[in-house]
Amino acid sequence: xxxxxxxxxxxxxxxxxxxxxxxxxxxxxxxxxxxxxxxxxxxxxxxxxxxxxxxxxxxxxxxxxxxxxxxxxxxxxxxxxxxxxxxxxxxxxxxxxxxxxxxxxxxxxxxxxxxxxxxxxxxxxxxxxxxxxxxxxxxxxxxxxxxxxxxxxxxxxxxxxxxxxxxxxxxxxxxxxxxxxxxxxxxxxxxxxxxxxxxxxxxxxxxxxxxxxxxxxxxxxxxxxxxxxxxxxxxxxxxxxxxxxxxxxxxxxxxxxxxxxxxxxxxxxxxxxxxxxxxxxxxxxxxxxxxxxxxxxxxxxxxxxxxxxxxxxxxxxxxxxxxxxxxxxxxxxxxxxxxxxxxxxxxxxxxxxxxxxxxxxxxxxxxxxxxxxxxxxxxxxxxxxxxxxxxxxxxxxxxxxxxxxxxxxxxxxxxxxxxxxxxxxxxxxxxxxxxxxxxxxxxxxxxxxxxxxxxxxxxxxxxxxxxxxxxxxxxxxxxxxxxxxxxxxxxxxxxxxxxxxxxxxxxxxxxxxxxxxxxxxxxxxxxxxxxxxxxxxxxxxxxxxxxxxxxxxxxxxxxxxxxxxxxxxxxxxxxxxxxxxxxxxxxxxxxxxxxxxxxxxxxxxxxxxxxxxxxxxxxxxxxxxxxxxxxxxxxxxxxxxxxxxxxxxxxxxxxxxxxxxxxxxxxxxxxxxxxxxxxxxxxxxxxxxxxxxxxxxxxxxxxxxxxxxxxxxxxxxxxxxxxxxxxxxxxxxxxxxxxxxxxxxxxxxxxxxxxxxxxxxxxxxxxxxxxxxxxxxxxxxx
Amino acid sequence: xxxxxxxxxxxxxxxxxxxxxxxxxxxxxxxxxxxxxxxxxxxxxxxxxxxxxxxxxxxxxxxxxxxxxxxxxxxxxxxxxxxxxxxxxxxxxxxxxxxxxxxxxxxxxxxxxxxxxx
Numbered sequence: 033x034x035x036x037x038x039x040x041x042x043x044x045x046x047x048x049x050x051x052x053x054x055x056x057x058x059x060x061x062x063x064x065x066x067x068x069x070x071x072x073x074x075x076x077x078x079x080x081x082x083x084x085x086x087x088x089x090x091x092x093x094x095x096x097x098x099x100x101x102x103x104x105x106x107x108x109x110x111x112x113x114x115x116x117x118x119x120x121x122x123x124x125x126x127x128x129x130x131x132x133x134x135x136x137x138x139x140x141x142x143x144x145x146x147x148x149x150x151x152x153x154x155x156x157x158x159x160x161x162x163x164x165x166x167x168x169x170x171x172x173x174x175x176x177x178x179x180x181x182x183x184x185x186x187x188x189x190x191x192x193x194x195x196x197x198x199x200x201x202x203x204x205x206x207x208x209x210x211x212x213x214x215x216x217x218x219x220x221x222x223x224x225x226x227x228x229x230x231x232x233x234x235x236x237x238x239x240x241x242x243x244x245x246x247x248x249x250x251x252x253x254x255x256x257x258x259x260x261x262x263x264x265x266x267x268x269x270x271x272x273x274x275x276x277x278x279x280x281x282x283x284x285x286x287x288x289x290x291x292x293x294x295x296x297x298x299x300x301x302x303x304x305x306x307x308x309x310x311x312x313x314x315x316x317x318x319x320x321x322x323x324x325x326x327x328x329x330x331x332x333x334x335x336x337x338x339x340x341x342x343x344x345x346x347x348x349x350x351x352x353x354x355x356x357x358x359x360x361x362x363x364x365x366x367x368x369x370x371x372x373x374x375x376x377x378x379x380x381x382x383x384x385x386x387x388x389x390x391x392x393x394x395x396x397x398x399x400x401x402x403x404x405x406x407x408x409x410x411x412x413x414x415x416x417x418x419x420x421x422x423x424x425x426x427x428x429x430x431x432x433x434x435x436x437x438x439x440x441x442x443x444x445x446x447x448x449x450x451x452x453x454x455x456x457x458x459x460x461x462x463x464x465x466x467x468x469x470x471x472x473x474x475x476x477x478x479x480x481x482x483x484x485x486x487x488x489x490x491x492x493x494x495x496x497x498x499x500x501x502x503x504x505x506x507x508x509x510x511x512x513x514x515x516x517x518x519x520x521x522x523x524x525x526x527x528x529x530x531x532x533x534x535x536x537x538x539x540x541x542x543x544x545x546x547x548x549x550x551x552x553x554x555x556x557x558x559x560x561x562x563x564x565x566x567x568x569x570x571x572x573x574x575x576x577x578x579x580x581x582x583x584x585x586x587x588x589x590x591x592x593x594x595x596x597x598x599x600x601x602x603x604x605x606x607x608x609x610x611x612x613x614x615x616x617x618x619x620x621x622x623x624x625x626x627x628x629x630x631x632x633x634x635x636x637x638x639x640x641x642x643x644x645x646x647x648x649x650x651x652x653x654x655x656x657x658x659x660x661x662x663x664x665x666x667x668x669x670x671x672x673x674x675x676x677x678x679x680x681x682x683x684x685x686x687x688x689x690x691x692x693x694x695x696x697x698x699x700x701x702x703x704x705x706x707x708x709x710x711x712x713x714x715x716x717x718x719x720x721x722x723x724x725x726x727x728x729x730x731x732x733x734x735x736x737x738x739x740x741x742x743x744x745x746x747x748x749x750x751x752x753x754x755x756x757x758x759x760x761x762x763x764x765x766x767x768x769x770x771x772x773x774x775x776x777x778x779x780x781x782x783x784x785x786x787x788x789x790x791x792x793x794x795x796x797x798x799x800x801x802x803x804x805x806x807x808x809x810x811x812x813x814x
Numbered sequence: 815x816x817x818x819x820x821x822x823x824x825x826x827x828x829x830x831x832x833x834x835x836x837x838x839x840x841x842x843x844x845x846x847x848x849x850x851x852x853x854x855x856x857x858x859x860x861x862x863x864x865x866x867x868x869x870x871x872x873x874x875x876x877x878x879x880x881x882x883x884x885x886x887x888x889x890x891x892x893x894x895x896x897x898x899x900x901x902x903x904x905x906x907x908x909x910x911x912x913x914x915x916x917x918x919x920x921x922x923x924x925x926x927x928x929x930x931x932x
Contacts, residue, residue: 112903146899150885153900157880217856224857225839228924277881284882401886401895401921414923419834423827430823434816458883461922465886 075115077124080134082111087133094131098123143295143393154281161278164210168271171206175199175264176786187247187259196248196261203241203263211237211270227418229458233273235422236452237266240785243445258439262449262785269453269789276793283800286807287466290473291400294393297349297368302333305377322380326371334367335382335389343374350389351733352479352741392732395481399472404485406753407464410760414461421455421768428772436773443773446782450771454788455764459795463756466803471749474809479732480742487728490712491746496692497641497739498684498706501652501659502540503699504716505638505666505736506628510540512548513609514625516600519616526622528554530614533572533579536562541610542570544626567653567676569612580615583655587613587620597623605657608665630666637736638667644743647692651675651683651706680706697731697739714739741811748809756799763795841930848872848905853898853925854879858918861927867913873906873929886921889929894918 079091088106095104095115101124102117113135115124128135179185187196207215214237217230244261251259301312305323315333318324323339326332332345344356347369356372359365365378368389384390403411425448432444468485475482482488502508515523531549534542535556549556559572559579568589569582580590584601587594592615594601601611601623609625641648650671652659659673672683680696684706687694696703696710707713707727715727716734731738769775771783842849842860851873852859865871877884877898887896887904892911898904908929916929 149899153880154882157882160880213855220855220857220859222833224861225833225837226857226861226926227834228856228926229922230856230924281882397897398895401888401897403888403890411923415926416835419830422830426823426826426830430820433819457924458922461883461924465921 077135165274168210172267258442265785268786272793287469299331299333336378341376346370353733402484404489417457425451450788454767454771456795459760467752470806475745481730492750494695496647497695500698510544510626510628516623519621532557608661640740681709684709744811853877858927889918
């Protein structure tokens, strides 16, 4: 029987999924059911009280009579019914109730509800496992203690046979009650020609129990020294493995804390302004272009643009940027962030699954489940593991029967059982995914979105980091710093003409000049015959004058005399400014310098990268002198200047040919080819556009510290994976031969199956616990 | 006596190899573009599914096993990973793909199945 779900999702024929909140709310609130009735499409209900197959037709008939319903199909196995057409959920539920059953809306899509349900399911499973464990150990522990104290676990007299028969039946009870899932799982897998952990446990405990029962029933067929029973092993192993599984569930819960925190950022309601009134509505009902009011201390509900008011917003939970960001009219606000100071009204631009937060959650979830290449070997081994262990158990038993000391049969049974029990495919299987889960989550907390396991692994190996200059090392917002007038034109005239020419260009340097003209209030005119000369500059006509603006190359190409102003330009460039020449009718009239300041924390972040042994290379389309000056200021020894966008990718390939593992960081738009060619492409986001980036790793804040954090967290995760894989491999590689008795001839010891059971139960737990250690990881900024 | 025991052991090893590795399990042909896959008691039912090539189909997973391992469904070759909520139908759309064998499994590979696209 399926669980009852509380949320509903209506697949609307008009496109898009519309979610409504809990069923109870849906039934209670007329507004809500109206919302449902407005949609036409499919709706799923969970049915309670349907105990026989004949209920199916009754429920379907009842639903089909509801106005607007075109069809209803019930799935008896799932106790759910799919209703097609257009009708209110309220009417549908009522119809089912009138037919004598109960119904709730099904199919949740809310992340929060899903997490809650998962936690409930895990808790229920944990309790079941703990109960099974207590029952199994309450038989196993006394039996084991009895064996340890008296040393008497053999069957020699009739009384002993009767007592052990009773114990054997009790053990069978434990197997059926506490270990049923192992046996059912093993049998089902067997029928499917597959073998898994259940197979090993079932075979191990089953062999021990069967052998013990043979000793009880037919002691005469077993050599006297081998008339030993192993009921305590069966009960103990079942108890311990259930305990291990229960503790593993607890530990696993902690691995998903990061995603829970992200999901928790989603607001539940929004204060929408409708018909001039503020009304609180569930966030699922917010529509595009709704105006939403947010007061200080409240969470932003969906993505949008501020239309009224100004405030500062704490975006740290998404970007890792600790300082609140000032927001005013036309600025973007992002769902999940917190309004700090003022009251604002914003227009909803992205709702539901389209918000940056929803996309981030989705991306983190997907990345957490993906596997880095390092896990492939473990996967390959897992695929063959169980049958190989079964074969080793058979070989081990045969070896003891052929060459072992007396009692050979007992030794053979003990060794085969112990081999089956100690082998742990789970530890191998869990080694990689658990660490990835925690590592990717940890990165997300620091504002670093890792696309998948492969990116995570590659990032840990980076030897060279290529940084684009503009917008990556620098602020990306250049400002005019110097206007050197060469002719008899006034400062304002020059700025006005230059800005008029540059207003047609989208180059950041051009925008700086236009911005400067606007700031100084000089007029900007329309130009004609605008032409962009790639990599050099621009030209256009204004009032029959030919305006030309660009670098030295452009001026030389056009035969314009630069005189000694080349020296002046070089001095400006040496000061990390970008000098450009402005000519009117083939005569130089001014040298204008623009500078893009280095971000305040770029220098520290670059030092962090270098401190970690990473070679940092700066790429820029800027001139050599400016590039040199910026590189020097930023503490970068390697830089390549005057690089055309298409050459950036070639530079990456060149570095890769030198044997470097190259990370490339850029703004993700102009640098797309270079990002794609790099071993790991890092896109620097600005908090909102991040989720749509296609880079391997996206930094949600502009700081290059995110880059160092990403590499640090990747390295820590890979180290953790390696520890887990090493532990799991060594455990099996050493444990299985030990269990088979390889060391017996030298040391005279054979592993007890109960100890093997404990080791197996705790090996997976150790892996999960080690992965959880990653939660304590903290990237150091200095 | 030992000869027979050893022979039995060798036959048992042979049977293990045959049953788990050499035997080609029957595959369930998908009909009407979708199929329900039950995730229960250690196995996907059905575990081997045949899908027509170059045609998008839907696998509707219903997980009835509370083991956390069974929660994640991975089809690595198709870059699909899905979380299977307990007792819920989770529809996984398989994009139109070229012929081939695409294994699917849980995180620890205890649950295993194959998607045969032909």
